[in-house]
Amino acid sequence: MAEILSLHDAVKQFVNDGDSIALEGFTHLIPTAAGHEIIRQGKQDLTLVRMTPDLIYDQLIGAGCARKLIFSWGGNPGVGSLHRLRDAVEKQWPHAMEIEEHSHADLANAYVAGASGLPFAVLRAYAGSDLPKVNPLIKSVTCPFTGEVLAAVPSVRPDVTIIHAQKADRKGNVLLWGILGVQKEAALAAKRCIVTVEEIVDDLNAPMNACVLPTWALTAVCLVPGGAHPSYAHGYYERDNRFYQAWDPIARNRETFTAWIDEYIRGTTDFTAFKAKLASASEAAQ
Amino acid sequence: MSYSTNEMMTVAAARRLRNGAVCFVGIGLPSKAANLARLTSSPDVVLIYESGPIGAKPSVLPLSIGDGELAETADTVVPTGEIFRYWLQGGRIDVGFLGAAQVDRFGNINTTVVGDYNNPKVRLPGAGGAPEIAGSAKTVLIILKQSARAFVDKLDFITSVGHGEGGDSRKRLGLPGAGPVGIITDLCIMEPEAGSHEFVVTSIHPGVTREQIVAATGWAIRFADDVATTVEPSEVELLALRDLEARTAAAHGQAPGEA
Numbered sequence: 001m002a003e004i005l006s007l008h009d010a011v012k013q014f015v016n017d018g019d020s021i022a023l024e025g026f027t028h029l030i031p032t033a034a035g036h037e038i039i040r041q042g043k044q045d046l047t048l049v050r051m052t053p054d055l056i057y058d059q060l061i062g063a064g065c066a067r068k069l070i071f072s073w074g075g076n077p078g079v080g081s082l083h084r085l086r087d088a089v090e091k092q093w094p095h096a097m098e099i100e101e102h103s104h105a106d107l108a109n110a111y112v113a114g115a116s117g118l119p120f121a122v123l124r125a126y127a128g129s130d131l132p133k134v135n136p137l138i139k140s141v142t143c144p145f146t147g148e149v150l151a152a153v154p155s156v157r158p159d160v161t162i163i164h165a166q167k168a169d170r171k172g173n174v175l176l177w178g179i180l181g182v183q184k185e186a187a188l189a190a191k192r193c194i195v196t197v198e199e200i201v202d203d204l205n206a207p208m209n210a211c212v213l214p215t216w217a218l219t220a221v222c223l224v225p226g227g228a229h230p231s232y233a234h235g236y237y238e239r240d241n242r243f244y245q246a247w248d249p250i251a252r253n254r255e256t257f258t259a260w261i262d263e264y265i266r267g268t269t270d271f272t273a274f275k276a277k278l279a280s281a282s283e284a285a286q
Numbered sequence: 287m288s289y290s291t292n293e294m295m296t297v298a299a300a301r302r303l304r305n306g307a308v309c310f311v312g313i314g315l316p317s318k319a320a321n322l323a324r325l326t327s328s329p330d331v332v333l334i335y336e337s338g339p340i341g342a343k344p345s346v347l348p349l350s351i352g353d354g355e356l357a358e359t360a361d362t363v364v365p366t367g368e369i370f371r372y373w374l375q376g377g378r379i380d381v382g383f384l385g386a387a388q389v390d391r392f393g394n395i396n397t398t399v400v401g402d403y404n405n406p407k408v409r410l411p412g413a414g415g416a417p418e419i420a421g422s423a424k425t426v427l428i429i430l431k432q433s434a435r436a437f438v439d440k441l442d443f444i445t446s447v448g449h450g451e452g453g454d455s456r457k458r459l460g461l462p463g464a465g466p467v468g469i470i471t472d473l474c475i476m477e478p479e480a481g482s483h484e485f486v487v488t489s490i491h492p493g494v495t496r497e498q499i500v501a502a503t504g505w506a507i508r509f510a511d512d513v514a515t516t517v518e519p520s521e522v523e524l525l526a527l528r529d530l531e532a533r534t535a536a537a538h539g540q541a542p543g544e545a
Binding site: 026027028051052071072073074075077078081085086089090101102103104105108109111112123124125126127128129130131134148149178179180181182184185232234238239241242244 | 336337338339351352354356357364365366367369370371394398403412413414415416418421443444445447450455459460462538539
C-alpha cells in the first residue's frame with residue numbers, strides 16, 4: 001500500500017544519495033516539483049534516467065545532483081539546447097558527469113523489460129548507427145528461431161521512479177490519462193515509486209481500461225497541485241511555453257543559473273512557496 | 287503570390303506525402319510539412335507522433351512532441367513503448383519524416399555531436415526516435431535547410447543510418463525499410479541515384495542557381511541528367527501554410543520550434 005505523504009517526506013525517506021532514479025513524463029506530466037525537492041534536500045551522486053532530460057534534469061545536473069545521465073534526447077523542446085547538460089558534458093561543470101546514451105525505442109523497450117522483470121530488452125535497432133560504438137551496453141543477440149541479429153540492451157530498473165499523475169484516491173490508487181509516455185513501465189520497473197498528483201479524491205471513477213496504478217504497486221503518493229509545471233497536466237493546466245523560453249537565458253550561464261536555483265529552489269521551503277515566488281516575480285515583471 | 291525559400295521547402299516536402307500514407311512525424315520542420323500536407327493535398331494522411339498520438343489532427347503546430355492537442359485530436363493515444371514496438375517496429379509506417387543537424391551524401395543523419403564524441407565541440411540533443419524510424423519505416427523523407435555546415439562530406443557521428451556507405455549497404459545491414467527517398471531543402475530536392483544511392487539533385491526550386499547549391503553543399507554534389515524545376519507554391523498551398531503559422535503563433539505566442 002502506498003503511503004500518502006508530503007513530497008518532502010517521500011523524497012527524504014525514499015530517495016538516497018547514489019540511487020538510480022527515473023523521473024519520467026513525456027512532455028506531459030513531468031514531475032518538476034519532485035526534481036526541485038531533490039535539489040532542496042541536496043541529494044548527491046544520482047544516476048538520472050530519463051528519455052528526454054528536459055528542464056527538470058537540466059536543473060538537477062546544474063545543481064550538482066547527478067553523477068551519471070542515461071537518456072535518449074536531451075534538448076529544450078521547441079527552444080534549443082539544455083545548457084546545463086551541455087556544460088556538464090562539454091566542460092565538466094559543476095563536475096564531470098558520465099553519460100550513457102540510447103535511442104527512444106531502446107529506452108522505451110528497456111523500461112518495458114524492467115517492468116516485466118527481465119534483464120534485457122530485445123529490439124530491431126541501431127544497425128548502421130554509431131551509437132553502439134560509444135555505448136558498450138548496446139549489444140546484439142541472435143534470434144534462436146530465425147537467426148536474425150537484433151539489438152539487446154539492459155533493462156532499466158531504477159531504485160526509484162517518480163511520476164506525476166492527475167488523480168489519486170485516499171487509498172493511493174492513481175489514475176493518469178492523455179499522453180502516457182513510459183510512466184506506467186517506469187513505475188513498475190522501479191524498486192520504489194513515488195507519484196505526485198494534482199488532487200486526491202474519494203473515488204477515481206476510472207473508466208474500464210483506464211491507466212490506473214494500484215496502490216499496492218506504489219510506495220508513496222503526494223498531493224502537489226501544479227507539480228508538473230512548466231509541463232502540463234491534461235485537464236488541469238496547459239504547457240507553460242513561455243517558461244521553457246525563459247529558461248534558456250537563465251540556464252545559459254552558470255551565474256544566472258546558480259542565482260535562480262538559490263533563490264527559487266533552495267530559497268523556498270516547498271513547491272507551494274516556489275509557485276508563490278514565481279507568481280510574484282512574474283507580476284513584478286509586468 | 288511571392289513566397290520565401292522556407293515556404294518553398296515546406297510546400298515541396300508536403301507534396302511528397304501521398305494521401306492516406308501513415309507518417310511518423312518528427313518535431314519542427316517535418317511536423318510543419320506533414321500538417322500542411324494534411325491541410326492541402328493529403329487530408330487522409332495519418333500522423334503518428336512518438337509520444338503516443340496516432341492520427342493526430344492538430345489545428346496548430348505542436349511546440350513539443352507531446353503537446354496536449356496532439357492527444358485531443360488523435361484517433362487513439364497509446365504508450366510510447368507501444369508506438370515504437372507495435373506501430374514502427376511492427377512495420378506499419380509508410381513514411382518516416384525526419385529533420386537533421388547534419389546529413390551526408392548517402393542520407394545518413396547526425397543529431398548527436400559535432401567533433402569528437404568524448405570531447406565534443408557541440409553537443410546536440412541526440413537520437414530521439416530517429417535511428418529506428420530511419421531503419422524501420424518503409425521510406426524516409428528528410429527536410430532541412432541547405433548549407434555547407436549541414437550538408438557535410440563526412441559526418442562526425444552517424445546517429446541514424448540512411449544508405450550507409452551507399453550501394454547495397456542497407457541490405458547488408460539487414461534494415462527492413464528502403465531508407466531515405468528524398469531530401470527536401472530550401473534550394474532543391476535530392477533523390478538517391480539508382481545503384482549508388484548517392485543523393486543527387488533532381489529538382490531545383492525556382493530562382494535558385496546550380497552554383498548556389500554547390501556552394502551550400504559540403505561534398506561534390508552532382509546533378510541528375512534530367513533536372514526539373516520545382517513547381518512554385520500555389521496560392522492554396524501558401525495560404526494554408528500562412529494560416530497554419532498564424533494560428534500557431536497566436537496559440538503559442540511564438541513560432542514553432544525547429545528543434
